[in-house]
Amino acid sequence: MKKKKIIIVLGATATGKSDLAIDLAKIFNGEIISADSRQIYRGMNIGSNKITKQEQQNIKHHLLDIVNPDKIFTLYDWQKLTFKLIKEILAKNKLPIIAGGTGLYISSIVQNYQIPATDLKLRKKLSKQSLTELIRQLKELDPSILKQIDQKNKLKVVRALEYTLSFKENFIEKQKTNECPYDFLIFEIKMDRQMLYKKIDQRVEQMIKQGLLKEVKRIYKKYPDKSLPALNGIGYKEIISYLDKEITLSQAIDLIQKNTRHYTKRQLTWFRRMEKQGLKIHAHKNILDTKKIIKEFTLD
16 A cells, blocks of 8 residues: 655755745645744744745645743654644645754654653653753763754753653664654755855844844743743844843844854754665755656655
């Protein structure tokens, strides 16, 4: 029995994934599932560069604005919802298109990660520990993961340690997987590194003009616990540091640009890791070539 088909569009921040996904959805009667770990939060629009209703061009988008910033939403939750949505989209004879830059989310689908439900007691216990102590434990249990995550992001460190303690195995190399229930094609939008960095810097400046400061003020006032995962995202944590008078606004903007550049490096590292694990990733060159590849794939 032939597997049903899905399409994946990935790429680093600011490469134009949303635009490509919309173009493909129009051509192939598709619906888009967001694979962005920050765009799940309601009210966090400018800092996460969330696509607007107008920009969606009447194409159905899923997994945007699904939880409040003070709620815990895990990889397990996202994967479970995504597999459910894929079934629902296929049942309508439409093409599921997963688009985003969170490599872990995408890997959890195409490599069908076998993820345990979140152990809230363990998470609570780890969250009370200092970042230094958490990193010390990871160095002992799974030092390889430290190269793959942002060691300044306590949430990422907690999650990696959670996995290691739950499975008693290496987070990166021994992630439990299974065969993906769907046939998939993966496309990556690539961009010259210097051009990408310039685009990131310009995007951050545009976010400030659009009202990022006002957005963060509103969210921080409503959710004053800055240790929340949502408020640890790039664009939010730096502005919160400014609001707390720890740095100047100019320094906050510089940090957002710098941290975004560093994040894109981690994204690209993750995509290359996927290829090393045997996943074929097609470089998106132009819409005609990509359309041809997808057409042959869907007719097969």
